[in-house]
Amino acid sequence: MDGSSYYIPAAAMAVALAVKAPALLRSRRDPLQRSVCALLALAGLVFFFAAPPTIAQVNDLTGITNFSAPLVYCLLSAFSASCLVLIVNWRGGPGEATRRLTARIVTGYSAVVVALVVLFALGDTPVERLRDLDTYYANTPFVREMIVLYLAALTVAGVAMNVMCLRWALQVGGWLRAGLLIIVVGYLFNLAYLTTKFTAVIARWNGGNLDDLSTYVAPVLASAGAQVSAVGFCLPLACQRLGDTWSTWSTYRRLGPLWRELRPVSAHQGRAVRISWWSPAGLRVTQRESDIHDGMLGLHPYFDAAVRARAHDAAVTAGSTPEQARAEADAAMVTAAIRARADDPEGRVISAAEADTAPPATAEGPRDLVRISLALHQSPVVAAVRGQAPTRPESDFHEPTR
Known part of the structure; x- marks a missing residue:
């Protein structure tokens, strides 16, 4: 079972995190640096643990059938929260208001993570499913609620990200606007991913079978969305760094x-x-x-x-x-x-x-x-x-x- 479509993005996120790590060490108290590194780390972990070979290995190591499901769902929820936190800190504003909004986001998604774990513990998933757990257990009590909860949490984050990025893009220009618009495109892929997931789950609720949307189409959309969004996050920061370096060398030359x-x-x-x-x-x-x-x-x-x-x-x-x-x-x-x-x-x-x-x-x-x-x-x-x-x-x- 090939997991390269998951491991390649995970490796790319790991490389990006390694590049950003020195800046984080120099500016440990900078909330923007911490947010960027947290997003890259969580994105890499999501792709790594969502790969079918990793799912099987984690299930075997823990001895709990389908233990990887709540693990991946929790990582996805944490990743969604990190995206919102990054945008909030990137946009800036009054320090107290920024910290308050960040705390609300972290608290809300922490509650989602706890609820996901509790619902999985209450549910029953005796058959291991590496690719299609969402549709296979779409009608199972408590597991059904867990699936809906994580999809709803991702949807809220996706809509909020698009709204915030579009509003901010109307107020700025240059590379920052370009990066924000790229993030919007990336989250449109994520919303398409969520749409295919919801469609397949709802079809199961109504006795239909559109499992291929969830099993094969959704992962491709998720991978594309994450990588496009990563470009949007990194582009303005990288271009600003290049611009600052160019300006410094220009001053040196002049x-x-x-x-x-x-x-x-x-x-x-x-x-x-x-x-x-x-x-x-x-x-x-x-x-x-x-x-x-x-x-x-x-x-x-x-x-x-x-x-x-x-x-x-x-x-x-x-x-x-x-x-x-x-x-x-x-x-x-x-x-x-x-x-x-x-x-x-x-x-x-x-x-x-x-x-x-x-x-x-x-x-x-x-x-x-x-x-x-x-x-x-x-x-x-x-x-x-x-x-x-x-x-x-x-x-x-x-x-x-x-």
């Missing part, structure tokens, strides 16, 4: 011109630190920013507020926005300071600055390092400052047009 300009200064001060090439992007950006700040600290005695003011006026006249004009002015001041430092090999300016109690001239407020870095090679105002001779008088400074 800081390059300013970092290379100031690298000799920070290296001369003995503050430059080499990090390994395999270091995370965020750490590399932090290190590059630190090197830039160290370089600027070494240039402070050479900063000239007059150079910055003239460059700012030139940038504004050329049509730059206020933010861009400030960045161009800072870049021009840095360029002039590097040139001034190169013309002072004996460090007389630094010595004079150390004897002076007045603070060095700096830009107002925090600097936008990325804008400054880009302005170094893109701004004609900075190019004009870079091309000036050291002895050039202030009156010769011109304001280039764009």
Whole structure:
């Protein structure tokens, strides 16, 4: 009896869980991370224990005929609850309201799990059924109620998931909307699975026989629904991670011109630190920013507020926005300071600055390092400052047009 159609999805969920495990270890208290990992774990367990070979093995190990039935039904109910909890935590909102709704979902489905176990214990299932227990025992007291209860619990979860995802999808865009709509498609497969199950069970109640719907069609629909939904859950998270990584590396690259300009200064001060090439992007950006700040600290005695003011006026006249004009002015001041430092090999300016109690001239407020870095090679105002001779008088400074 081939269980590959069950074991392959179970293995896929196990791999996804292994990928997410490091993030969970780093953020144990993050309810979203816990919800994602719980969903992946329960999905994998459902497929594993629902496989006919596993069903037979579990029944043999426990010595209880059809023990796997309530086990799988309980796992399905827990999986449904985990989906609802994930959506609630993913959507966010007031912390207290989120925790309260999560507690209600967990409490409700915990009650369903207890009821499933009690009903199975009260019922009588002497004949082992690996594939068609739902229809074979559709008219058996207590077992009948157990079957209806788990199907009803899954239906409630499926309808609730579609409603919440559709409402949320109307309020957001991008990859999040795409993921939510994919989840809706996945749960439409799940609702189709439940429809085939209910149809086959009701047919048994009325003396008919549509067992093939439950035995052969429903598992295919369930597998497709679970895998499509998993894609919907993972897609926005994965794309957000890729987007964040791309943004971090983009920042690292755009800081390059300013970092290379100031690298000799920070290296001369003995503050430059080499990090390994395999270091995370965020750490590399932090290190590059630190090197830039160290370089600027070494240039402070050479900063000239007059150079910055003239460059700012030139940038504004050329049509730059206020933010861009400030960045161009800072870049021009840095360029002039590097040139001034190169013309002072004996460090007389630094010595004079150390004897002076007045603070060095700096830009107002925090600097936008990325804008400054880009302005170094893109701004004609900075190019004009870079091309000036050291002895050039202030009156010769011109304001280039764009």
